[in-house]
Each structure stands twice: as C-alpha cells, then as structure tokens.
Amino acid sequence: MTETVNPAEVPQFPSARAARCPFDPPPVLHALQEQGPLAKVRVWDGTTPWLVTRYEEQRALLADPRVSADVTRPGYPRSAPVLSKDGSAISFILMDDPEHARLRRMVQAPFTVRRVETLRPAVQKIVDGLIDDMLAGPNPVDLVEAFALPVPSLVICELLGVPYADHEFFQDNSKILIRRDADPEERAAAFARLVEYLDDLVGRKLDHPGEDLLSRLAERIKAGELTRQEAARMGVLLLVAGHETTANMIALGTLALLEHPDQLDLLRRTDDPKLIAGAVEELLRYLNITHSGRRRVALEDIEIAGQVIRAGDGLILANDIGNRDPEAFPDPDRLDLRRDARRHVAFGFGVHQCLGQPLARMELQVAYGTLYRRVPTLRLATELERIPFKHDGQVYGVYELPVAW
Amino acid sequence: MKIVIDQDRCIASGQCVTAVGEVFDQRDEDGVVVLLDPTPPAELASAVRQAAAVCPALAIRVEE
Ligand code: HEM
Ligand code: SF4
Numbered sequence: 001m002t003e004t005v006n007p008a009e010v011p012q013f014p015s016a017r018a019a020r021c022p023f024d025p026p027p028v029l030h031a032l033q034e035q036g037p038l039a040k041v042r043v044w045d046g047t048t049p050w051l052v053t054r055y056e057e058q059r060a061l062l063a064d065p066r067v068s069a070d071v072t073r074p075g076y077p078r079s080a081p082v083l084s085k086d087g088s089a090i091s092f093i094l095m096d097d098p099e100h101a102r103l104r105r106m107v108q109a110p111f112t113v114r115r116v117e118t119l120r121p122a123v124q125k126i127v128d129g130l131i132d133d134m135l136a137g138p139n140p141v142d143l144v145e146a147f148a149l150p151v152p153s154l155v156i157c158e159l160l161g162v163p164y165a166d167h168e169f170f171q172d173n174s175k176i177l178i179r180r181d182a183d184p185e186e187r188a189a190a191f192a193r194l195v196e197y198l199d200d201l202v203g204r205k206l207d208h209p210g211e212d213l214l215s216r217l218a219e220r221i222k223a224g225e226l227t228r229q230e231a232a233r234m235g236v237l238l239l240v241a242g243h244e245t246t247a248n249m250i251a252l253g254t255l256a257l258l259e260h261p262d263q264l265d266l267l268r269r270t271d272d273p274k275l276i277a278g279a280v281e282e283l284l285r286y287l288n289i290t291h292s293g294r295r296r297v298a299l300e301d302i303e304i305a306g307q308v309i310r311a312g313d314g315l316i317l318a319n320d321i322g323n324r325d326p327e328a329f330p331d332p333d334r335l336d337l338r339r340d341a342r343r344h345v346a347f348g349f350g351v352h353q354c355l356g357q358p359l360a361r362m363e364l365q366v367a368y369g370t371l372y373r374r375v376p377t378l379r380l381a382t383e384l385e386r387i388p389f390k391h392d393g394q395v396y397g398v399y400e401l402p403v404a405w
Numbered sequence: 406m407k408i409v410i411d412q413d414r415c416i417a418s419g420q421c422v423t424a425v426g427e428v429f430d431q432r433d434e435d436g437v438v439v440l441l442d443p444t445p446p447a448e449l450a451s452a453v454r455q456a457a458a459v460c461p462a463l464a465i466r467v468e469e
Contacts, residue, residue, distance in 0.1 A: 063463055104416070108436040113419040113426070115433075342424070343459055351416045353461035358419045 005040050005048045013041035013051055013316060014292060022389055023256050023287060024333060029053060029321040037305040041316070044180075049077040049314030051293070055328035055345065057305055058294075058317045062350035066300045067315065069352055070096045076297040077314035079394055081184035083177075083191045090191070091230075091237040093352060103234060104355060106220055110159055110213055116358040119155070123366045126154050131374050140381035140404035148251035148401070149243065151367055155359070156242030160235065161212025162201060170194065174240045178394045180292065191236070198235035202228060213238070238356075245289060246360050248390070248397030250367050253283045255387065255401055256335060257372070258380050263337050268372045276369040279337040280361055283368070285344035286335045288320040291396040294348055319345040377405045406450050407468040408457075410440050414464040421465060424456035425449055438464065 015026045024030075032039045037054035052058050061067050071078065071094035072087060089095050092103040109115065134146045149171060157164040176182050176190035198214075205218035214235055220226035257264040267279055293316040302309040309315065323344050324332040347354035354360070372378060380387075381402040388399040408428065417436030421429035428449060430439040445453055457465040 063461065101416075105435045108417050109434060111419070112417065112431040112433070112436040113422040114431065116419075342455065347418075347461075349461045351462060353416065353418050353420075355417075358423070361423070 007042045007046055007048050010040045010042050010048055013043055013318075017389075017391065022384070022387070023252075023259075023335070025288075025291070025318070025320045025324060029318060030324070033321050033325065038307050038309075043077055043316075044080070045078070047077065047314065049075075049316050050309060052315060052317045053321050053325075054305075055322045055325035058319060058322040058345060059349045060304065061296070061302070061315060062294060062317055062345075062348060062352075064302065064350075066298060066302055067296045067350075068096050068299050069094055069100070069296055071295075073297050073312075075312040075314050077295050077316055079292045079295060080180045080182075080187065083188050085188075091233045093237060093241075097351060100351065103226075103230065106217065106226065107213060107234060107238065108355070109216075111355055111358055113358045116362050119159075119359075120362055120366065122158075123151070123155060123363055124370070127151060127366050127370050128374075131371065135375070135405075140402050143254060143401040143403045144247070144251045144398065145400075147367075147371065148254075149247045151250060152243040152246035152360075152363055155363060156239060159213055159359075160238055160242070161205065161210050161214040162235075162239060166197070169197065170239055171243070174244050177240060178244060179392050180394050181392045194236045194240070195229075195232050198239070199228060199232035202231045202235065242356055242359070244395055245356075246363050248289045248395050249283065249287065249360070249364055251401045252287050252289060252397045253364070253368060254371070254378075254403075255380070255384075255398060256283065256287060257368075258378070258403075259384065260335050263335055264372060266337050267368055268376050271369070271373070273365070273369075275337070276365050277361070278340070278342075279368060280364045281344060282335065282337050282339055282341040283364070284346040285323045285329065285341040287396070288323045288344075288346045289396045290346070290348075290394070291318075291320045292394045293318040293320075294352075319348065375405050378403055379405065406445060406447070406453065408440060408443050408445070408453060409466040409468065410438050411462075411464045411466075412437050414462045416462045416464075418461050420459045420461065421456040424459060425452035428453055429456060 011028050015028045017026050033053035037057040039051050040048045041051040042048050071089045092100045130147050153167050173190040173194050205215040209215040217231040296315040298309045298311055298313045300311050326332050347357045381404040390397045415438045428442045428445045430441050457467045
C-alpha cells in the first residue's frame with residue numbers, strides 16, 4: 001500500500017526563519033519536531049520527501065546502510081536543479097560506497113587530526129596577520145572580507161595548491177554555486193568555470209608537481225587510479241567546502257557572540273584551549289550552518305519511529321533542528337559555551353561525516369580564540385535588522401558583517 | 406574496559422583522536438583509526454565512551 005500525500009497539505013521546506021531570531025531554525029521545524037521524528041514536506045520541485053527532525057532518528061538513518069547519498073537515484077531530494085549536464089554527482093559527497101570510499105581515501109591524508117595540528121602555528125600567523133591589517137586599516141570594516149573569508153581561503157589554497165591570488169574568482173563562483181535560488185543556468189555555469197579552473201591546475205601539477213594535495217591527485221592520475229575529471233571535481237568540492245563553511249562559521253559565530261555578550265566575555269578572557277574547543281563545538285551545534293539538511297534516498301523499506309519509509313522515498317535530515325532537540329541537548333535554544341556539545345550533528349553523521357572537520361575545528365579555535373582577545377572592543381557597526389543573512393544559501397551565514405572597535 | 410575497533414568501517418573522521426588521543430590514532434596515509442591502547446586505564450574510561458558515542462561510522466565498541 002502506498003499512501004498518497006497531497007503536496008498542498010504538507011509544509012514547505014525550507015521555510016522562513018522568524019524575523020527576530022536569525023540564529024534559530026524556522027519555527028515550523030520546531031513545531032514538526034514536537035509532533036514527531038518524521039514528517040512529510042513539500043520541496044521546490046513539488047515532491048514530498050520525509051523530513052527527519054529528531055536527533056536520534058537522524059543519527060540512526062545517516063548511519064544506516066539502507067540509506068543512500070547517491071544523487072543520481074530516482075527519489076533523491078535534490079536541494080536545487082542539477083548542476084552538471086549529465087546529472088552526475090559533483091563528487092564523493094553525493095556518491096555511495098565503494099566509489100565514495102575510493103575517492104574520499106585519496107584525499108584523506110592532510111585532514112587527520114595530527115596532520116592538521118601541525119598547521120596550527122601557520123594558521124595562528126595568518127589570523128594574527130589579518131588582525132594586524134584590520135587594526136591598521138579603516139574602522140568600521142566588513143569582517144567577512146577582512147577576516148572570515150581570508151582565513152579559511154588562505155589555508156585551503158595552501159593545502160590544495162591553489163594560488164590565493166585567484167581568490168576573487170573562486171569565492172565569487174562558490175557563492176553562486178551554493179545559492180539555492182540562483183538561476184539554474186547561472187549555477188551550472190559557475191560550476192563549469194570552477195571545474196575548468198581546477199582541471200587547468202591539475203594539468204599544471206601533472207607537469208610540475210609540488211607538495212600539495214592536487215599534486216598527490218595528479219600522481220594518482222598518472223598511476224591510472226583516478227581520471228582527470230574526477231580529480232578536478234574533487235578539487236572543486238574541497239575548495240568550495242573548505243572555505244565557504246568555515247568562513248560562515250567565523251562571521252555568523254562572531255555575530256551570535258556579539259548578541260550574547262556574556263558568552264563573548266568568556267572567550268575574551270580566556271586562553272584555555274579546552275574552553276575554546278568546547279565553545280567551538282557549541283557554536284557549531286547552535287548555528288548549524290548547513291541548514292538545507294542532509295539529503296538521502298531509501299534503498300529498502302525502513303521501519304523507524306512507528307513509520308515505514310518506502311524504498312525510493314527521499315529523506316531530508318534537518319541537522320539544524322536535530323541539534324536543537326531537547327532530548328539530546330537540554331535547553332537547546334540557549335547558546336551556552338560551557339555545555340558539552342560534542343555529540344552534535346553539525347558535521348553530519350555516518351560515512352559522509354565531514355572530511356574537513358579537524359581542519360574546521362582548528363581554524364575556528366584559532367579564529368575565535370584570538371579575535372575577541374586581541375580586539376576586545378569589537379562591536380557591531382550597524383543594527384542587527386540591517387545585516388544581510390544568507391537565507392537563500394545552502395550554507396547559512398551573513399553576506400556582510402560591519403564591525404567597529 | 407576493553408576496546409574493539411573495526412578499521413573496515415572507519416571513515417577517518419578523527420573524532421576518536423580528538424576525544425582521547427592517548428588511546429586512538431590515525432594512519433598517516435589514509436587516516437584510518439589505529440588503537441594505541443586496547444585496555445586503557447580507568448581515568449580515560451569516560452573519554453573512551455565519548456569517542457565511541459561520537460564515532461560516525463559506529464566503528465568503536467567498548468566492552469566493560
Ligand atoms: C565549520 C565548517 C564546516 C561545516 C559545518 C561542515 C559541514 C559538513 C557536513 C554537514 C557534511 C556532511 C554532508 C552530508 O552528510 O551530506 C560535510 C561533508 C564534507 N565536508 Fe565539511 N564542513 C565544514 C568544513 C569543511 C572543510 C574545512 C572542508 C575541507 C576541505 C570540508 C570538506 C567536506 C567534504 C569533502 C565533505 C564530504 C564528505 C563525504 O561525503 O564523505 N568541510 N561537511
Ligand atoms: S571516530 Fe570512528 S570513524 Fe572517526 S577515526 Fe575514529 S574510528 Fe574512524
């Protein structure tokens with residue numbers, strides 16, 4: 001028996017946040033979570049996938065081998081129209097094992113916890129240098145341009161072997177790529193430009209290898225283990241995921257802290273690595289910037305929470321509301337830098353959990369752990385109501401953050 | 406406490422190393438988990454349980 005759902009009768013996803021609560025998930029998600037772990041929602045193309053709202057069910061489904069991330073399967077709830085002409089996945093983030101594991105393992109080495117730790121002094125230097133420049137420059141300034149974007153962009157460029165001089169090119173195209181309401185052709189064109197750019201770079205690494213990750217991929221191409229297209233697309237994934245997410249966490253996190261002065265004060269007064277690390281986990285949980293949900297499709301019938309998800313049903317696991325589940329985090333809507341938030345699902349769960357998480361954590365620890373101590377008078381240079389939020393992005397954040405000191 | 410890991414399931418998230426670096430490490434070449442100490446001392450027990458709870462691949466089992 002298949003139940004029929006009238007699309008007009010189920011809530012739309014994504015839906016708007018409440019005007020005065022820019023840090024909270026949309027109210028309709030709170031309401032759906034209260035009603036139960038699963039609900040049907042209507043998405044942009046008129047289809048009605050399941051929306052999974054509770055923490056335990058999200059973790060269970062994301063770790064379930066009967067659940068697929070393969071974007072090419074019928075029923076997969078795409079977050080926006082297709083990017084590539086043939087509809088194929090941008091890279092392993094939208095593939096299943098064994099292909100997913102084959103590609104992910106090729107780029108894993110620089111992202112281990114210990115390798116990332118060796119980069120900490122270099123990241124500290126980048127952060128200090130940017131703060132020096134900021135303090136010597138105009139006041140007020142846009143923190144996104146002056147600090148939030150350059151920190152992760154400089155780091156991922158170094159790691160991949162992408163010239164930072166090209167940052168305007170790849171930042172502008174990334175911005176278009178992750179806007180879910182951008183014109184589909186415009187998004188596809190931005191994707192094509194990025195692939196072409198990375199393909200060109202990979203070509204150069206084939207002739208002149210260096211110490212970077214793209215050079216390691218070039219070696220794999222020579223060894224016949226990887227196609228050039230796979231390498232270029234993996235490069236796009238790493239470049240985009242490597243700077244957009246962390247940049248949004250830095251800027252939105254700063255705004256959230258400025259709006260919670262008692263919490264900001266904790267960071268201003270400490271150099272305790274444990275407190276700073278805990279604060280990063282709590283900000284990841286509280287802000288959960290990947291607010292379009294994890295997207296999956298069921299491969300088999302799955303019984304969960306008294307419901308049956310049918311094979312071929314689309315699933316959206318809304319980790320933003322999962323991280324606000326009162327069963328998992330008491331008083332979940334409160335930003336509390338001292339709580340133990342390490343179980344959050346801001347990096348996802350299951351085999352696709354964020355590859356770059358050790359790097360993101362370290363960058364955020366250095367950024368949050370330095371900026372407010374060195375600029376203790378940092379304040380918003382406009383009203384909260386005038387801040388342009390990325391409601392339309394696949395990744396949430398602010399387009400601009402005017403600050404003064 | 407005794408720890409059992411499943412390297413085939415591990416996706417190299419590094420969560421266990423972040424939780425308790427005295428007990429877990431990652432292989433240099435592909436980040437797969439390495440167990441440094443299968444029977445860690447009692448004072449690390451809660452950190453080890455934390456590691457098992459956050460492992461996204463369900464690759465860490467703790468036998469009490
Ligand atoms: C605070 C910053 C970040 C956040 C919140 C974040 C969040 C996420 C989330 C939620 C996923 C899971 C996707 C899914 O399940 O469908 C993911 C995957 C991924 N992230 Fe991140 N990320 C961050 C930083 C980074 C960085 C710095 C990199 C560096 C290259 C990166 C690279 C990736 C890659 C390659 C994947 C795909 C993993 C896979 O499919 O196996 N991310 N990220
Ligand atoms: S937490 Fe799990 S998946 Fe991550 S490195 Fe450790 S064993 Fe592997």
